[in-house]
Amino acid sequence: MNALSQPLWSENLACRRGGRKIFDGLAFRVEPGEALIVTGPNGVGKSSLLRLLAGLVRPAEGAIHWGEADIADDPVEHRSRTAYLGHLDAIKPRASVQDHLTLATILAGTDAAKVPEIAARIGLGRMLERPGRLLSAGQRRRVALGRLLLAEARLWLLDEPTNALDAEGQALLIDLLKQHLAAGGLIVASTHQPLALPARQLALAGAVSPHAAE
């Protein structure tokens, strides 16, 4: 993994999407080796928070810190320490499992020789040649998990990571998360389903400001 882990934290974070304040006054802290589980009803802002943490959206108020640094001060460095698993698995119909995983190593600057081992780890060792258009939803999600591993990033941001995974896939996911934490990594995950993982909890309840509807 690149660079040393630091705590990820914010004290007074606000998010605005489409001109509307989604949440404000948000405070959290995740230490190396810890997970933060973000919960709340549909539309409350879980994905928006993950996008803020990934540096893809700017806070309306407040800042996100990695140790003492504001992540906005060095977006390239923040991108290199972060792996983001979104709602969509971004699978190209013609590219094979091998292609998708190899591309992940190229983008992250990690070792492509690890692809077969990681494919086996995510249960796709015998499907390396299979094109994206023939993968099931759960197999697509497993490719996304493979990308996550190959990124070798300190900070994992996971949007509904259990989506489409069967019982075995969910057990695999929990294993991967535990290993990441044991290696000193950090995880922030949004979920509607309980994750069998020791974690801090952050329940989003929407904007509390009297100007929430502005």
Ligand SMILES: Nc1ncnc2c1ncn2[C@@H]1O[C@H](COP(=O)(O)OP(=O)(O)OP(=O)(O)O)[C@@H](O)[C@H]1O
């Ligand atoms: N790009 C955007 N432009 C404008 N509004 C947006 C945008 N993305 C999200 N929103 C709005 O922001 C609010 C929060 O959306 P978000 O996707 O963060 O919620 P969520 O808690 O992840 O929801 P879910 O549980 O349904 O996935 C919603 O009201 C949504 O309509």
